[in-house]
Amino acid sequence: MKDIAKSKEKIIEELEKRLSKDLTYDSGFILGSMCSEPLKFATEIYSKYISKNLGDPGLFPGTMELENEIIQELGGLFGCRNVVGTITTGGTESNIIAMRIARNLFKNKKNPEFIVPASAHISFDKGAELLGITLKKAKLTKDFYLDLNHISSLISENTIGLVGVAGTTSLGLIDPIEKLAKISEENSLFLHVDAAFGGFILPFLKELGYNIPRWDFSIKSVLSITADPHKMGLAPIPSGGFLLKPSSLYEEFGYEIPYLAGGGFKHFNILGTRIGASTIAFWALWNYLGKEGYKNIVKECMEITSYFEKRINEIPGIKVVVKPIMNIIGITTENGEKVEIIDEELRKKKWKLGLFNNLKILRAVIMPHVKKEHIDKFCIDLELITKKLFN
Numbered sequence: 547m548k549d550i551a552k553s554k555e556k557i558i559e560e561l562e563k564r565l566s567k568d569l570t571y572d573s574g575f576i577l578g579s580m581c582s583e584p585l586k587f588a589t590e591i592y593s594k595y596i597s598k599n600l601g602d603p604g605l606f607p608g609t610m611e612l613e614n615e616i617i618q619e620l621g622g623l624f625g626c627r628n629v630v631g632t633i634t635t636g637g638t639e640s641n642i643i644a645m646r647i648a649r650n651l652f653k654n655k656k657n658p659e660f661i662v663p664a665s666a667h668i669s670f671d672k673g674a675e676l677l678g679i680t681l682k683k684a685k686l687t688k689d690f691y692l693d694l695n696h697i698s699s700l701i702s703e704n705t706i707g708l709v710g711v712a713g714t715t716s717l718g719l720i721d722p723i724e725k726l727a728k729i730s731e732e733n734s735l736f737l738h739v740d741a742a743f744g745g746f747i748l749p750f751l752k753e754l755g756y757n758i759p760r761w762d763f764s765i766k767s768v769l770s771i772t773a774d775p776h777k778m779g780l781a782p783i784p785s786g787g788f789l790l791k792p793s794s795l796y797e798e799f800g801y802e803i804p805y806l807a808g809g810g811f812k813h814f815n816i817l818g819t820r821i822g823a824s825t826i827a828f829w830a831l832w833n834y835l836g837k838e839g840y841k842n843i844v845k846e847c848m849e850i851t852s853y854f855e856k857r858i859n860e861i862p863g864i865k866v867v868v869k870p871i872m873n874i875i876g877i878t879t880e881n882g883e884k885v886e887i888i889d890e891e892l893r894k895k896k897w898k899l900g901l902f903n904n905l906k907i908l909r910a911v912i913m914p915h916v917k918k919e920h921i922d923k924f925c926i927d928l929e930l931i932t933k934k935l936f937n
């Protein structure tokens with residue numbers, strides 16, 4: 547602890563200087579993030595209500611009401627009214643909550659196993675480790691979708707749950723959830739869909755006329771969904787969503803904290819004290835943008851994605867891995883070689899994409915902060931790098 551207090555001006559000056567190392571979304575260099583600059587209206591609301599604590603909802607019944615309301619709205623968007631759910635800190639927490647519910651549901655299985663596609667997010671590895679679950683990973687087909695035959699072959703008497711991804715982290719693909727649901731139903735398993743990224747794109751893409759396979763609660767055996775407002779929902783961080791089909795599971799597996807002022811409520815969040823401002827800001831954003839607002843944002847992102855795809859395919863030596871389904875593009879080389887070197891060279895020029903070395907893929911996420919002029923600048927640098935590497 548320093549014994550000489552600094553003035554606010556000095557502190558702000560120091561922060562400005564030190565944080566100038568950070569990249570900003572409007573620079574265009576952030577090409578591999580699933581987050582973006584939240585709308586100003588949402589950040590204003592967020593700071594206004596920063597002290598609300600949903601970990602003690604008896605003190606903040608108004609905030610809890612907003613949380614319940616927004617969860618019902620999301621349930622409706624994902625094919626089920628009257629859902630149970632909560633705003634979480636993100637996809638990781640939501641996925642772990644789903645795994646915990648499944649584990650508690652199958653308490654009789656002493657060595658529980660969960661099966662996820664090899665493309666599933668690392669949060670399932672974390673959840674497995676924390677909850678004492680064995681995680682099995684099903685192979686992908688050659689076009690990077692979940693291999694249903696392999697997932698079936700991994701099911702054993704210890705299996706408790708299956709995961710399908712609607713918007714894979716690496717390529718934004720949608721697993722064949724309807725077929726997975728059939729397998730889940732036949733084996734009486736818990737089926738969770740991770741739409742952390744896709745949740746706030748797919749319903750709008752469908753309304754825009756894109757051919758989107760069913761992936762949500764409209765499929766009978768999909769029991770829970772992760773969908774994150776702080777990704778394409780454009781809400782301030784932290785803001786995740788966990789939704790569960792109406793069920794007594796909530797009552798059975800919720801934690802009760804009887805000493806709190808509100809008393810007697812149950813929750814299944816991993817956290818105790820948790821930020822209410824995220825929920826309030828997302829509620830505000832949801833009402834402000836409405837369906838049309840989100841549709842327009844998704845439409846713009848898809849237009850820039852198509853432009854980006856075309857530009858990549860024009861550069862000799864590299865190509866787009868698969869036709870993008872949503873605003874994620876995987877870039878690779880003709881035989882998958884040198885992807886790591888390309889990434890290294892791009893980083894030297896400040897461009898930050900995601901590197902999925904196991905798949906030999908560089909991932910770009912075309913969030914609303916990514917504009918055509920950024921793509922143009924990026925493609926000039928990328929072409930210079932590939933020319934050097936492949937000539």
Ligand SMILES: Cc1ncc(COP(=O)(O)O)c(C=O)c1O
Nearest residue numbers: 636637638639667715740742743
């Ligand atoms: C499909 C998917 N699920 C879960 C997560 C984890 O989300 P978070 O980083 O908000 O915990 C991600 C993050 O990229 C993701 O892509």
